Amino acid sequence: MNSSKRFGARYGATVRKRVDKVESKQKQKHKCLFCGRFTVKRLSVGIFHCTKCKKKFTGKAYWP
Ligand SMILES: [Zn+2]
Numbered sequence: 001m002n003s004s005k006r007f008g009a010r011y012g013a014t015v016r017k018r019v020d021k022v023e024s025k026q027k028q029k030h031k032c033l034f035c036g037r038f039t040v041k042r043l044s045v046g047i048f049h050c051t052k053c054k055k056k057f058t059g060k061a062y063w064p
Contacts, residue, residue: 033057 030040032050039052049056 029038030042030048031038032040032052032055034050034055034057035053037050037052040048040050043049043056046058047056048059
């Protein structure tokens with residue numbers, strides 16, 4: 001019981017750290033898989049759009 005509680009707290013801290021990383025990554029532009037330019041914007045969770053070649057593609061939740 002005690003160990004699972006400890007794991008929960010640790011997991012929460014890890015997630016918070018990961019969210020920080022994710023948010024800083026979101027400010028960057030992403031590299032397009034099709035034209036290779038850093039013109040990809042995140043439209044919503046898992047959906048990305050390249051402003052250069054106008055392609056839409058899905059990725060992981062936060063970056064391609
Ligand atoms: Zn592109």
